[in-house]
Amino acid sequence: MRWTTGLLLGLVGWTASEAQAAVKLPSVFGSHMVLQRDQPVPVWGWADKGEEVTVSFRDQSVTVKAGEDGKWSTKLAPLAVGEPATLTIKGTNTIELTDVLVGEVWVCSGQSNMQWSVQAALDSDLEAAATGQSGIRLFQVPNVLAHEPQDDVKAEWRACTPENIPTFSAVAYFFGRQLHETLDVPVGIIQTAWGGTPAEAWTRHDHLDADDDFQPIIDTWADRAQNYNEAEVKAKHAEALEKWKVAVAKAKADGKQPPQRPRDPQAPKANPHYPCVLFNAMIAPLTPYAIKGAIWYQGESNAGRAHQYRELMPTMIKSWRDDWGQGDFPFYQVQLANFKEIKTEPGDSDWAELREAQTLAKLAIPAVDAACITDLGVAKDIHPKDKQNVAKRLARLALVDVYGMKTIVRNGPTYKSLTVQNGKALVDFDNGGRKLISYYNEPLSGFAIAGADKKWVWGTAKIVDEDTIEISHPEITEPVAVRYNWADNPQGNLYSDAYLPAYPFRSDDWAGITVGKLAP
Structure with a gap:
């Protein structure tokens, strides 16, 4: 069964017919917004058929004519950071958007850990009381869904004030604040997240429909809707x-x-898990608004199908990039935090497989990576309160990759290679010139080792030089594979001397427990 569409559910703003007789803009354009610097800035909206619309900002003025459907679009030439200014759109009527800044714009999306508000985060009272954040602007997309791509959402840009901060995404706000403080430029943050939702709900339908591996997702939901x-x-x-x-x-x-x-x-079609409905209602209305990149905190709802996520995540990212039409913009994920019961013995884990899928995404498509937070979680709480360090680790990736700040340590140690010498496994890490350390100088933990029989045991691990760990076990004389922090709630303590945690990894490619799981 191929893709089917349904009725619009929830909100969705202006339509072309409603826009007749007056020039109108989608809500992503508004007073207090931030326009992306140093790249062309699309501006679009609705007017009468054939109506001339003039867009003016600073010393630029561009005139365009609305098409047969009443839609118009144009672009401003790349802009530099400057004082707040007014964006004017003039047709039969005039719209003036005031207090418009130019700086960096980031989209922040995912499920509940991205939606998690400042008022529910660590030190919420201190964070919400912050002032002097006039260079940060917030745009919060409401939770709505639709079965067709939408043109608009009901939202508005807001100044960053003690009144507006508490209900905004904690990770998004802290990420934006770090960029603002480090770069000393305005930052616009677009929050579009919905708790408990899977990646397929955030993927454009033609991309999802084009891959047979995703057909079980589409078929399952179509059957649920038909048989409801x-x-x-x-x-x-x-x-x-x-x-x-x-x-x-x-x-x-x-x-x-x-x-x-x-x-x-x-009802199935009113469920935010339904394929593509969140892309339609919470991503499509934002495109092609000029952005620098996106951050993404999600995966918990796809952990049971982690192997499928290896293809699903790159597909979702490609669908966003295709819709935005501004190339391979940076896309940074948050790896799943440590969560659930701590296991006393090494073994399989769907959460570990999901983290691996997040890591593999950077090999599948360009300008993608993930921040490691396997030391920030809580065993009995899927929503760890420390969102500040989550945001800082995302910001490290962006500040180094996007903004060229090479003096900043980008991330913790990542697996490079495995060799075996004299019955011991030697694991080399890419550590960015830093040294490997064990946290609090305690014995290394979290390393599992196996022979050809694929039976895992905890290995004895020690640092043998600044980039290499030796792992051994007296009963495994011919090791063939090593895993680190391969668990739902890993407890490994390998860090760089910048106190950033090593990423989970496995050297083997043995079939995981989520292989073949394709339907939700």
Whole structure:
């Protein structure tokens, strides 16, 4: 079954017919916005058919004529950072957007850990009270979905004030603040994130539909929509609620934590997990607004299909780049944090496989990488509160790669190669000129070693030079593979002397536990 479309769900702003008789702009253009510096700046909107529209900013003025469908678009030549100015759009009416800055614009997307607000993060009271952030501007896309690409969203640019900071994405805000402080230029942050959502919901339909490996995703949701029985679902939900009430009463009587309330039923096509619906409603309306790059914190909802994510993530990124039409803009992911029960023995892990898929994305397409945060998580909380260090590690990647600040340490140690000598495994790391260390100078942990029988045991690991670790085990005389921090909640302590953690890795290519899992 190939791709099918449905009805529009939720919001979605202006249509061409509504825009007749007056020049209008999508909401991504507004007072207090930031325009991307040093590259062409697309400006677009709606007007009467054939109406001339003039766009003016600083010393530039460009006139364009609306097409048969009432749509018009033009571009401003690359802009430099300067004082706040007014963007004027004039047709039969005049729109003046004031307090417009020029600087760096980044899109920040993903699921709940990107959506997680400043007011719920570490030191929220101190962070929300910050002033003097006039050079940072915030644009927050609401949670809406659609089954066709949309032209607009209901949102607006806001100044960065103690009133606006608390409800904004913590990772996005802290990332933008780090860029602003380091580069000393205005920064515009576009938050477009929805908790619990998978990557396929953020992917453009023609890209998803073009790969047979993703067909099980499309087919599964199409079948769910076709076979949805609202009455039956409501009856089952009512039954689940009654059982939940009994369980809550028992938990309270026993002095235990009560179970979570069953989620309210949701029609498949109203579900934000449905393929492409978030791209349509929360990404498409933003394009082709000029941006420098994107950061992405997601993956938890795809961990059960981690092997598929190896192709899905590059496909999603390509679909964004195709829609934006400004080439291979930088795209930085956040690797999944350490989470869930700490295992006493080495073994398989879907979260480890998802982290690997995030790492492999940089080999599949250009200008992609991931920040390692396997030391920032919490075993019993999927939403670690330390978003400041998450943002800093993302900022390190951007500041080095995009802005050429080579004095900054980019990231922690990454796996380079494995050799075997005298029954011991030697792992070389790419460490950017830094030295390998164990945190707090404790014995190294987190290294597993296996022979040809593929049975994993914890190895004894030690640093033998500034880039090399030796791993051994008395029962494995002919090691063939090594893994590091290969677990849902890894506890390895290998760092660079810049106190950035080593990335999880495996030297083997043995089939993982998520191979062949293609349907949600």
